[in-house]
Amino acid sequence: MASCAMLVIPGGADLGYCQTLNGEGNRRIVQFVRRGGAYLGLCAGGYYGSKRCEFEVGNKENGVIGDRELAFFPGICRGLAFPGSSIIVKLGRERQS
Numbered sequence: 528m529a530s531c532a533m534l535v536i537p538g539g540a541d542l543g544y545c546q547t548l549n550g551e552g553n554r555r556i557v558q559f560v561r562r563g564g565a566y567l568g569l570c571a572g573g574y575y576g577s578k579r580c581e582f583e584v585g586n587k588e589n590g591v592i593g594d595r596e597l598a599f600f601p602g603i604c605r606g607l608a609f610p611g612s613s614i615i616v617k618l619g620r621e622r623q624s
Contacts, residue, residue: 534559538570541580542591553596566599577604 534556536544548556560566568576574591578598582591583606 531559531564533565533567535567535569536572536575538572540591541571541575541595544571544575545593545595549596556597560599566597568599573600574604574606576600577602579603582606 556566566576568574574580574582575595576597577595577600579594579602580591581603583589584592
């Protein structure tokens with residue numbers, strides 16, 4: 528990542544990021560940011576960059592609750608912002624499978 532200034536993590540659903548990047552991948556991302564690189568998380572990428580994700584708590588189909596390794600935002604990232612937008616999560620999960 529010598530010539531990379533910013534890592535952009537897009538939306539969809541962050542569970543795939545957790546499955547793929549937890550451990551060594553996240554250590555490399557943290558190292559990149561500590562060395563001056565930028566992290567931009569859009570939608571699910573924002574949840575992924577927080578310490579804890581609480582998305583649609585109580586919804587058995589779309590609920591996502593758990594700690595995240597990056598913790599660039601040291602708090603809890605909660606959603607949904609707008610009722611009825613859970614279709615985005617469903618589409619993101621379908622894309623990951």
